[in-house]
Amino acid sequence: MTVISIDVGGTGMKCALVDSAHRVIHSERHPTGRERGPAAVIETILDVASGLSARAAVTAIGVVVPGVIDEANGIAVYSSNVGFRDVPLRDIVQNHLGVKAVLGHDVRAGGLAEARLGAGRGASQVLVVPIGTGIAAAHVVNGVVASGAHGAYGEIGHIVVRPGGPKCGCGQNGCLEAVASASALERRYFELSGEHATAAQLSARLKSDPVADRVWREAVDALADGLLTGQTLYDVERIVIGGGLAESGPLLLAPLRRALKKKATFQRVPTVTKAKLGDEAGCLGAALLALEAA
DSSP states (O other), X not given: OEEEEEEEOSSEEEEEEEETTOOEEEEEEEEOOGGGOHHHHHHHHHHHHHHHHTTSOOSEEEEEESSEEETTTTEEEEETTTTEEEEOHHHHHHHHHSSEEEEEEHHHHHHHHHHHHSTTTTOSEEEEEEBXXXXXXXXXXXXXXXXXXXXXXXXXXXXXXXXXXXXXXXSOBSBHHXXXXXXXXHHHHHHHHSOOOOHHHHHHHTXXXXXXXXXXXXXXXXXXXXXXXXXXXXXOSEEEEESGGGGGTHHHHHHHHHHHHXXXXXXXXXXXXXXXXXXXXXXXXXXXXXXHHX
């Protein structure tokens, strides 16, 4: 059995043919072209799907996109990154390709893949938290990821951890995403130093740049508060940190583990580990959804 998987991002699409043993037998990447509008993005998805289906006999297709997703009805309710609003994407793809289609959320699909195939493998309760431009989470229980009643489950980045703090894109002040995401670190560093630096550059300056040290320390402390809230709610055995910020490895994970241990009261401190699947997680997650639907 072979399925098509497409992970639609704001900039690019990661696409693959994946077999029932979860082996990627072909992969390719394409620009999303969101600047051309949502109709053009849909056209690109359909063109890519047709091209992949010509390479192999496929039984299903999984498409994952960011935003608020009604997975049960296959509707991209709201996705600012690609301009979707109330788009019945599952049916559009299914009618075009003539095989079973399933629509999912990119973070939840990536979390599903990490839990089943990556760093969460072997744990029954996993919280996968990608930290990049934003912060979100996927809670996977016995290999099943929850989506919530309205498709907005896992928005851990919008827990307020610093009341009165920086304005978040959601409209609140002091959200975890506004103080501990990669983009938040970059903004904070510029605010304190007047110099632009990426999160990766900040991690390289640790122990040699006092401002970088301060920004990193503040972010880790806020991240520990957010994750402890998540642990209080979900009581998982393993937290998997992904996204661009996780690439700093021990520079992030070691102080984060210490902070969680220090802040915990009654909570059992879970194992905190780095994601294994990288930016392929969403595409593999889309394949898992398609394989289940086939």
